[in-house]
Amino acid sequence: MLRKLIGPIIGLGFVFVLLLSLGTTVYSAVTEPAAETVEHEFHKEPRHLDIASNGLMGKFDRAQLQRGLQVYKEVCSACHSLKLVSFRNLADLGYTEAEVAGFAKGFQVPSINPETGETATRDGLPADRFPLIYPNEVAARAANNNAIPPDLSLMTKAREEGPSYIYSLLTGYQAQPAELLQKFPNAVTPPGLHYNPYFPTLNLAMAPPLVADNQVTYADGTPATIDQMAKDIAAFLVWTAEPKLEARHQGGLAAIIFILIFTGLAFGAYRNIWRGVKH
Structure with missing residues (x-):
């Protein structure tokens, strides 16, 4: 008899401990609310960025993507890599094969000297991916105030509200x-960091990358304001993270149309088969 009661007793004891722990947590939360933090009070949600790729039927604006690529090359590529993007993929942005080859040639990629077997570099080829900026994490930290610049290939997927976050961050330094x-006199931004309310901890090691209008000269003549450059690089990084976005949207639309047609046919067949049957 005692053996039969051991299991239920242990179970009841476990439930009691859980309920006690839950009650203690709730009581502490009510009687001792969490102290206000500077991050909680002054962190801002990203401002919405309206770009062509937004929405269920969004499409890429090729001209904007080309401008974003230009911003990346002339501003961001000094610190941030695009290690998951191949040069040949740039043809999707509207470039010719010759233009892609010329662009790739402007980068030096790691290689091996066939005569000595030692490490070397060579001009990039369309089949190559964008090369890494730093050889290792130690070098990256040494050059960036002990912070590692993240790879940007999937950045709009890695951050909530990705393009809006990138746009807000780039234009939010103040x-x-x-x-x-x-209110928080001890929360002064430490030396070497920069205040930005859109960054989770409010202070980040990256200095403002976009510092003045016309920092780049767009090939299509678009005025290169800080706001415009931030929008363009955010749109470009949406493409690097999901280059097949348009195909996915088209496939989704085709699937919805097929389901609607199939539903209509199925309903018509149902009405035809059961037309003479009285309920």
């Missing part, structure tokens, strides 16, 4: 608000 320093 001086710390006086209200923040009054």
Whole structure:
């Protein structure tokens, strides 16, 4: 008899401990609310970025993607890699084979000297991927205030509200608000970091990459304001993260149309088969 009761007793004891733990947690949350933090109070949600690829039927704006590529090459590529993107994929942006080959040639990619077997570099080929910026993490940290610049290939997928986050971050650098320093006097941005309310911890090692209008000169003549450059690089990084976005949207539309037609045919068959049957 005692053996039969051991199992239920242990189970009841386990449930009791769980309920006690839950009650203690709820009581602490009600009587001792979490202290306000500077991040919780001054962190901002990304501003919405309206670009052509948004929505269920979004499509890429090739001209904007080309401008974004230009911003990446002239501004971002000094620190950030695109290790998952091949040069030949740039043909999807509207470039010819010759233009892709010329673009790839402007990059040096790791290679092996066939005569000595030693490491070397060579001009990029369309089949190559964008090369890494730093040979290893130690070199990356040494050049960036002990922070590793993230690869941007999948950045819009890795961050919530990806393109909006990137756009807001690039245009959000500012001086710390006086209200923040009054309420949290010990939260002064440390030397070497930069205040940005769109970054989770408010302070990041990356200096503002877009510092002035006309920092790049767009080939299509579009005015290169800071706001425009930020939009263009965000749109470009949507493409690097999901280059087949348009095909996925088209496939989804075709599937929806097929389901609607099939549903209509099935309903018509149902009405025809059961037409003479009285309920």
